[in-house]
Amino acid sequence: MTAHTKGSGLKWVGRAIRRLEDPALVTGRGHFTADLLATHWVRFVRSAVAAGKITGIGAPKDAMVVTAADLKGVKKITPLLHKFNYRPVGQPILADSVVRFVGEPIAAVVGLSEEAAEDIADLVDVAIDETAPLTDAREALRPRAPQIHSEAPGNVILEGRHKTPDFDAAWKRAAKIVKLDARSHRQNATPMEARAGHAAYDVSTGRITLTCTTQMPHLMRTAIADVLGMPESDLRVIAPDVGGGFGQKMSLCAEYVVLVWLARKLKSSVAWTEDRRENLIASFHSRDQYITLEGAFDKNAKLIALRADIVANIGAYSCFPTTAGMEPLMAMAEMPGPYDVQQYECLARGVLTNTCTMAAYRGVSRPVITFTLERLMDKAASAFALDPIDIRRRNLIGKFPYTSAMGLVYDEASYKETLEMAVKAIGLPAFRIRQKAARAKGRHLGIGFATFSERTGYGSPAFAARGMDITPGWETVIVTVDPSGFVEARIGSSPHGQGLRTTLAQIIADEIGVTPDVIKVVHGDTDTSPYGWGTFASRSLVISGGASLIAAQKLRIKLIKIASHMLEAAVGDIVLENGMAKVAGTDRSISIAKMAREAYTQTHRFKGEIEPGLTETGTYDPPGTFSNACHVAIVEVDVETGRVTVEKFLVAEDAGKIINPMIAAGQVHGGIAQGIGNALLEEIIYDESGGILTANLADYMPPTAHEIPEIELHHTETPSTNSITKAKGLGEGGCIGAPAAIVNAINDALSPFGVQIDEIPATPQRIRAALRQAEKTA
Amino acid sequence: MSDKTGITLTINGHDHAITVEARRTLVDAIREDCGQTGTHIGCEHGICGACTVIIDGEPVRSCLMFAVQAAGKKIRTVEGLATGDKLHPMQQAFMDHHGLQCGFCTPGFLMLAIGVLEREPDISDEDMLDVLSSNLCRCTGYQNIIKAVGAAANEMRKK
Numbered sequence: 001m002t003a004h005t006k007g008s009g010l011k012w013v014g015r016a017i018r019r020l021e022d023p024a025l026v027t028g029r030g031h032f033t034a035d036l037l038a039t040h041w042v043r044f045v046r047s048a049v050a051a052g053k054i055t056g057i058g059a060p061k062d063a064m065v066v067t068a069a070d071l072k073g074v075k076k077i078t079p080l081l082h083k084f085n086y087r088p089v090g091q092p093i094l095a096d097s098v099v100r101f102v103g104e105p106i107a108a109v110v111g112l113s114e115e116a117a118e119d120i121a122d123l124v125d126v127a128i129d130e131t132a133p134l135t136d137a138r139e140a141l142r143p144r145a146p147q148i149h150s151e152a153p154g155n156v157i158l159e160g161r162h163k164t165p166d167f168d169a170a171w172k173r174a175a176k177i178v179k180l181d182a183r184s185h186r187q188n189a190t191p192m193e194a195r196a197g198h199a200a201y202d203v204s205t206g207r208i209t210l211t212c213t214t215q216m217p218h219l220m221r222t223a224i225a226d227v228l229g230m231p232e233s234d235l236r237v238i239a240p241d242v243g244g245g246f247g248q249k250m251s252l253c254a255e256y257v258v259l260v261w262l263a264r265k266l267k268s269s270v271a272w273t274e275d276r277r278e279n280l281i282a283s284f285h286s287r288d289q290y291i292t293l294e295g296a297f298d299k300n301a302k303l304i305a306l307r308a309d310i311v312a313n314i315g316a317y318s319c320f321p322t323t324a325g326m327e328p329l330m331a332m333a334e335m336p337g338p339y340d341v342q343q344y345e346c347l348a349r350g351v352l353t354n355t356c357t358m359a360a361y362r363g364v365s366r367p368v369i370t371f372t373l374e375r376l377m378d379k380a381a382s383a384f385a386l387d388p389i390d391i392r393r394r395n396l397i398g399k400f401p402y403t404s405a406m407g408l409v410y411d412e413a414s415y416k417e418t419l420e421m422a423v424k425a426i427g428l429p430a431f432r433i434r435q436k437a438a439r440a441k442g443r444h445l446g447i448g449f450a451t452f453s454e455r456t457g458y459g460s461p462a463f464a465a466r467g468m469d470i471t472p473g474w475e476t477v478i479v480t481v482d483p484s485g486f487v488e489a490r491i492g493s494s495p496h497g498q499g500l501r502t503t504l505a506q507i508i509a510d511e512i513g514v515t516p517d518v519i520k521v522v523h524g525d526t527d528t529s530p531y532g533w534g535t536f537a538s539r540s541l542v543i544s545g546g547a548s549l550i551a552a553q554k555l556r557i558k559l560i561k562i563a564s565h566m567l568e569a570a571v572g573d574i575v576l577e578n579g580m581a582k583v584a585g586t587d588r589s590i591s592i593a594k595m596a597r598e599a600y601t602q603t604h605r606f607k608g609e610i611e612p613g614l615t616e617t618g619t620y621d622p623p624g625t626f627s628n629a630c631h632v633a634i635v636e637v638d639v640e641t642g643r644v645t646v647e648k649f650l651v652a653e654d655a656g657k658i659i660n661p662m663i664a665a666g667q668v669h670g671g672i673a674q675g676i677g678n679a680l681l682e683e684i685i686y687d688e689s690g691g692i693l694t695a696n697l698a699d700y701m702p703p704t705a706h707e708i709p710e711i712e713l714h715h716t717e718t719p720s721t722n723s724i725t726k727a728k729g730l731g732e733g734g735c736i737g738a739p740a741a742i743v744n745a746i747n748d749a750l751s752p753f754g755v756q757i758d759e760i761p762a763t764p765q766r767i768r769a770a771l772r773q774a775e776k777t778a
Numbered sequence: 779m780s781d782k783t784g785i786t787l788t789i790n791g792h793d794h795a796i797t798v799e800a801r802r803t804l805v806d807a808i809r810e811d812c813g814q815t816g817t818h819i820g821c822e823h824g825i826c827g828a829c830t831v832i833i834d835g836e837p838v839r840s841c842l843m844f845a846v847q848a849a850g851k852k853i854r855t856v857e858g859l860a861t862g863d864k865l866h867p868m869q870q871a872f873m874d875h876h877g878l879q880c881g882f883c884t885p886g887f888l889m890l891a892i893g894v895l896e897r898e899p900d901i902s903d904e905d906m907l908d909v910l911s912s913n914l915c916r917c918t919g920y921q922n923i924i925k926a927v928g929a930a931a932n933e934m935r936k937k
Contacts, residue, residue: 018873025881026869028816028856032882035815114806115799192820192828192882192916243818243882244916276821497880497917666876669919697825697914704911705920734919 012506012516013725016662019502020516030241033196033213038271042262043117044255045107045124046282047099050133050354050690051146054097057107058125064110065124066258068096074261075227077252079320083467084160084329087152089352091317093227093254093261099128100148100316101354102691103282108258110270133354133690137313138290140353148316148352157314157324160332160348164405170305170343174296178380182372183759186288186313186684187677189361190702193243194279197256198271199263208263211238215250216534217494219470221526223252223320224260235260239524242496246674247360248284249496250536252320280700281692284359285684288313289327291372293335296343301384303395305343306405308335312365314350315357321470324350327358329466331365333406337373338415338453338628339395344405354690360536362671363732367678367739368760370452374740375758378448378747388449388744389423396451410453411722413628414654419451421652421714422630431634439752444639445647446749450631450740456655456729457542457722458624472533474621475540477547479508479555481614483600485579485593487512487519489548492532493540494524498731499663500540504548506659507725511552512559513576514592530617538627538729541659543620546724550618561610562595625720627728629653631672631737635745639753639771642764644680644746649738650712656720656728664730669711671734677703679739680761754778785849789814790858798845804838805829807845808855816856816885820914827913830886830893831855837893856885859892867933868892868926877926879917886913891927899935903928 024030045065059065076090095106106126111117134140134148140155148155171177197212214220217237225232242249255272262270274283289312296305310331318324332348381391396415403409428447435445455462460473478490489508495501500523505516523529532544560574563581567574567588575582582589596614598605603612634648651668658664681701685693694700719726739760746757746767755770782797789812796811803822808814808831817840820828824842831840832854840848859866868888871877878884887910894901894909901909906927915923 019876021881022873022878025878025884026856026865026872026888027860028814028885030816030881032815032818034819035809037810115801190916192826192880192914193818194820241881244880246916273819276823276826499879662876666879666918666922669921670879670917671919673919674916696823697821698823702914702916704914705907705924706911708920711919711921 012509013659016660017502017506017516019499019663020505021499021501032193032241032243033198033211034273036198036211036271038198038269040110040112040266040268040270041114041117042259042270042272043109043111043121044105045109045121045126047095047102047104047106047128049099049128049130050102050135052099052128052130054095054099054106054126055129056127060120060123063120066094066108066262067106068092068094071261073229074257075229077227077254077320079318079323080469081158081323081325081467082469084158084325086158086325089149089151089157089318091254093257101356103278103356104316105254108262110262135353135355135686135690137288137311137351137353140351141311148354152352155352156349157318157352158328158350160329161346162332162406163345164343167305167343167345171296173298174304175299176297176383177294178297178376178383179294180372180376180379180758182291182293182375184287184289184368184371185761186285187361187682188280188283188285188684188700189246189248190700191244191246191248194274194276195253195255195283196273197259198269199259200269201263201267203267207234207236208260209236209238210256210260211240212256213242213249214239215242215245215494215496215536217524217526218492218531219321219534220252220256224257227257228261237526239494245496246362247364247536250534251284251322251359276697277695280684280695282356284319285315285356286358286361287368288358289331289368291331291368293372293376295376295380297380301380301386301391301394303339303341306336306341308346310346310348312350313353313355313358315353315355317357319357319359321468322360323468324358325466326360327365331369333408334366334455335369335373336404337370338397338451340397342405355686362674363736366454366732366736367675370450370736371740371743371760374450374744378744389419392419392449392451410626411720412718413453413626414716414718415451415628417716418628418630418652418654421716422449422632422650425652425712425714426632426650444637444749446635446637446745446747448633448741448744448748450737450744452629452737454538454627454733454736455624456538456627457622458539459543459621462624474619475532475543475547476530476617476619477544477551478530478615478617479548479551481555481592481596483597485591485596487514488522489519490522490529491544492530493544494534495540496535498535498540498667499660500544503541503659503663504545507545507548508552511549511556514579538731541727542625542723542729543622545659545727546620546622547618549725550620551616554616554618555614558610558614558616559592559595562599563590565606565610566590566595566598620724623722625656625722625728627655627730627733629733629737631741633741633745635742635749637746637749637767642767644762644767646676646707646709646742649709652714652716653730653733654716654718655730656723657717657726658715659725659727665713667731668713668734671732672711672738673703673708675735675738676707676742678735678760679742680763681707683761783846785846787812787845787848787853788851789853789855800844800846802845803841804843804845804848805840808840814855814857818882818885820883825914827890828883828886830889830913832889832893835897837890854889856888859888866892868930871926871930871933875922875926875929877918877923883913883915887915887923891930895931895934
């Protein structure tokens with residue numbers, strides 16, 4: 001750990017300085033949404049049934065109960081996608097005559113305390129004519145299955161197809177076809193802070209301030225103003241400290257629309273904090289997919305064609321802004337992963353069901369497609385009697401830039417190098433000896449590898465390829481040296497644990513020659529930060545970092561100009577460091593604080609040659625860059641109980657230039673922990689009636705400290721040419737690779753039993769069932 | 779359900795005279811009636827431990843206790859850990875070892891680890907891992923929390 005030192009003259013970028021965020025958070029002085037008190041408290045009455053028609057809503061006398069009938073003129077949430085046979089379906093803010101999943105909000109109850117609101121909510125009686133629900137995507141695809149939305153015949157909300165011209169010829173040339181039916185069960189991102197919102201009416205201006213746990217405050221403002229038909233300038237959205245998001249907090253929640261509507265109606269403040277049960281059943285879900293994947297290999301075990309059938313259960317509605325296309329289309333676009341395969345055929349469908357709506361969760365489809373593809377590679381290795389390492393060596397991309405079968409351009413990366421780093425560091429020959437010895441004693445150890453690419457930091461052209469009506473991408477940063485000489489950077493993205501206040505300060509500090517601790521990064525308030533898209537998709541360090549660099553470079557030029565003027569020296573002789581501008585080779589210098597004061601209060605001395613003030617703006621919209629890694633898991637499987645213990649986890653990672661190694665490592669650790677949950681523990685389970693069996697944290701099980709092994713991390717840096725800071729994103733990689741590595745390791749451990757596990761989470765029940773089946777057929 | 783009782787909660791040495799319904803949980807009273815919002819609510823069913831506080835020397839999940847049950851007891855929360863600007867070694871260690879990201883679970887982990895170490899300063903690493911497994915963190919993957927608690931335990935033992 002490098003201590004935070006002042007004025008050392010060293011570059012700040014690349015150093016593991018402590019986070020500027022932490023002092024408030026470790027002392028209980030953070031500001032989270034639920035810390036705000038309100039005059040009125042809201043409780044939502046939610047559907048207890050998965051499908052049916054509302055026939056009546058009975059409310060206690062004098063209680064304030066808002067239903068769809070009250071929300072006349074409020075638009076439905078109807079995200080659009082202009083491609084892929086997309087069928088727009090609308091989500092009413094409160095269920096309007098039809099309910100489509102357990103947990104769907106039907107009414108909002110207002111009380112003068114949280115308890116009072118809960119008491120009233122308990123008395124609201126909703127009568128529903130129940131119909132048979134569809135919770136499984138394959139069931140929903142059956143002919144004559146009930147229709148969830150009349151706009152989407154066959155329950156298919158979108159369909160993406162792709163086939164390269166020479167696919168059929170390549171398929172015919174194959175020496176072997178390897179096939180896999182993979183299943184990823186449904187998950188919940190489970191941030192430790194569940195959703196919360198607080199809307200307050202300002203009596204003097206009539207404006208509403210919505211404070212909420214969001215990853216994208218600006219887009220929430222745009223979307224809510226749009227749905228309510230109000231001027232956007234009458235709404236201010238604040239994302240204060242946000243207790244984790246992982247994608248779950250980047251979609252528009254109907255509940256926030258209700259809060260703003262109520263605050264306007266009551267001309268007062270209203271608050272809602274969801275409980276954990278609501279979060280688990282009714283926020284957003286992810287990763288519920290079936291993928292059938294076939295690989296055609298030539299006689300040298302080179303993958304020559306890949307065919308995928310992707311069925312993503314997108315739930316009852318389409319999420320805003322990314323739409324129901326997010327999972328199926330990302331799976332389609334990125335399925336070939338880190339492998340060189342130029343022939344590809346894919347059918348990707350998003351399927352409506354009577355379940356909670358799908359939205360982003362860290363990695364989006366990539367944990368699922370990486371798990372699927374990496375299982376396929378291991379199966380192919382065994383079909384060719386090759387080592388799992390060998391088959392990857394033969395197929396990983398090695399020449400850059402590489403254009404994929406889907407037309408994605410991969411920038412310089414280190415797929416082969418990170419594989420070799422990982423193989424060397426894990427000590428494979430020694431493990432195989434240990435594995436053999438353990439097997440002789442009835443203990444079943446296994447090793448699993450996963451290599452993957454992680455598309456990060458992509459701007460508007462990449463999003464535009466999806467055909468989204470809302471096309472995110474760029475970011476703006478405004479850097480100001482104020483008259484006191486302190487620096488403020490206003491950013492449009494909205495970090496919530498990623499340490500961006502620190503890493504952006506490091507980038508800016510190097511450019512303008514100050515220490516990071518004099519730089520305040522301001523975010524999360526639509527009144528004070530420039531329009532931007534928020535923090536998601538491993539984008540903020542690349543895009544806001546790039547915008548910070550552009551703004552700081554402009555500021556540097558201006559500071560040098562001012563210094564040149566004040567010190568009467570040539571521009572080329574000025575050096576900015578340690579908060580000073582110096583004339584190189586002399587003892588003449590001036591502080592940035594003095595220059596800043598001059599730039600605001602003595603501008604007449606500039607004689608019109610330098611513009612007043614010290615503010616510069618940078619906007620950045622990059623094409624996107626690919627990080628990569630190799631993950632290795634060593635597990636032990638107890639064949640009696642089906643329990644899996646992860647003994648060791650090793651990562652060889654390349655995310656380009658690392659701005660702060662401590663923060664980068666933290667991102668990888670956290671992602672792996674979620675990946676371990678994904679691989680072994682976490683599953684949202686619907687019963688036959690469409691109810692959820694996993695509605696608390698004892699049944700839906702995020703990993704504890706016990707389940708996470710020590711993580712060994714190796715870094716290599718391939719500086720990105722698609723990112724002006726040379727940094728690539730790495731927020732999602734941990735959870736993208738971990739499920740694949742762990743399930744491959746489980747299969748390696750169970751290889752003597754002839755068992756194949758192609759389903760996540762690989763719970764003890766599933767492992768025991770597979771072993772029992774194998775015993776029967778043996 | 780609206781009968782209220784007057785009680786006094788003693789939080790970090792300060793008395794808060796409040797009036798609460800019998801069903802008011804301790805964590806709601808600490809946060810809303812006493813204004814000490816550093817203690818967070820993660821699940822309200824005793825699993826995640828975000829609401830952990832120390833009561834009469836024991837780490838306790840304040841979502842599983844009624845406010846009236848805590849009357850007359852000594853409650854310690856995250857706000858009381860630092861002495862002026864001097865952080866508690868546990869707070870310092872969490873910063874030094876990157877033991878937090880979003881910071882939502884952090885107060886609960888701090889109170890849990892401190893409560894146990896004050897009671898058992900020489901607790902083994904293995905037993906401490908058991909203790910830390912009782913709270914949930916979704917950001918860090920726990921490795922840095924374990925490192926931070928180990929470092930703070932050494933500091934606390936020096937005193």
